[in-house]
Amino acid sequence: MQVEQVPSPNFNDRKHAVNMLVLHYTGMESGEAALTRMCDPAAEVSAHYMIWEDGRISQLVAEDKRAWHAGVSIWQGDTDLNSRSIGIEIVNGGHDVPLSDGTLPPYPDAQIEAVIALCKNILSRHDIPASRVVAHSDIAPARKTDPGEHFPWAQLAAAGIGLWPSAAALSLDESSLMPGDSGPAVSDLQNMLRAIGYGLEANGTYDEATRIVISAFQRRYVPTQITGAADPETLERLAHVYGLGAGAA
Template identity: 90%
Template sequence: MQVEQVPSPNFNDRKHKVDMLVLHYTGMESGEAALTRMCDPSAEVSAHYMVWEDGRITQLVAEDKRAWHAGVSVWQGDTDLNSRSVGIEIVNGGHDVPLIDGTLAPYPDVQVDALIALCKGILSRHDIPASRVVAHSDIAPARKTDPGEHFPWARLAADGIGLWPSSAALSLDESSLMPGDSGPAVSDLQNMLHAIGYGLEANGTYDETTRLVISAFQRRYVSAQITGAADPETLERIANVYGLIAGAA
């Protein structure tokens, strides 16, 4: 795997060891525009790597340095995620630059193959649990939607990168929870999402923060229905992901 070096000035020293991998899309008109921005000192943004549509990989910041990609974020109770993570920007317009018909541009197979190879290398160099391979939208659900519901998380998980619950485990009932609901069932839901890693505390009320976290979860695991409502499939998926994490603890 060849990696082009284009150093960015936007980095500083880490305060923690690396134990996370955060995936983003660039959300710009082109990879060239994203690269220029991440190398602009006034932008104050960067990532360790960028993966182009044709599978090329560019490194901007050394892995032992703190790149500036996560912003204000939280996962599994940790903050300053820039100090804890390797950040990868994947060239894709996403929601910011959709296709002319309004759909999201797909991630080409050659790009995903290169990303998988890059991630495997990173995971071989750092002790990163599967539960800490995350989307930008996971760690900042009120602000971010990348790498988007069109990102192939299941394909990465099949190669040992991140988590993916088995669809065969679904045995749906008719229960659901909606924004505005309250009570012990909502508290249980919030506790499971918090245990998975989302920055959500159990207050027993299906409030706006809960809706945003549910939307982020759906964007990754139930991508056909990003409603913010905890329908039966979403509830079952949450329980399955929670079970994967609890079983690995």
């Protein structure tokens, strides 16, 4: 695995040990534009790595330094996630720069192969639990949608990177929870989301914050139906991710 060094000035010292891996898409017209922005001191953004469409890997910030990619975010009760994580930007326009027909641009095979290789390399050198390999949309669901519902999380999980609920574990029933619902079942839903890692108050009311977090969960684990409603499939996948020990740091 070859890595090109493209130093960015946008970093500072860590305050915590590395125990997270955060995946993003660049959400810009091109990789060149994204790289220019992450190397611009005025932009005050960066990541440790950027992966191009053809699989090339550029390193912008050393892993022992704090890159500026996560922003205001929370996971498993932790904040200052920039200090705790390694950030990977994947060149893809995503929701910000969709294709001409409005669909999301695909992730080329060579790019995903490079993502998997880099993630496995990082995980071999840092103590990062599967539950702390996250999307930007997981840690900042009200602000971010990357790396998007078109990102192949199942393929990464099959390679040992992150979590994915097994289809064999799903046995759908007819239960569902909807925005506006309230009561103990909603509290249970919120507590499972909190245990997995999402920043959410367990107030027993299916409020807007809960809808946003369910949408983020669906974007990652139920990518064909991002509705914000906890339908039977979403509840089953949520229970399975929770059961995989996702609440453990």
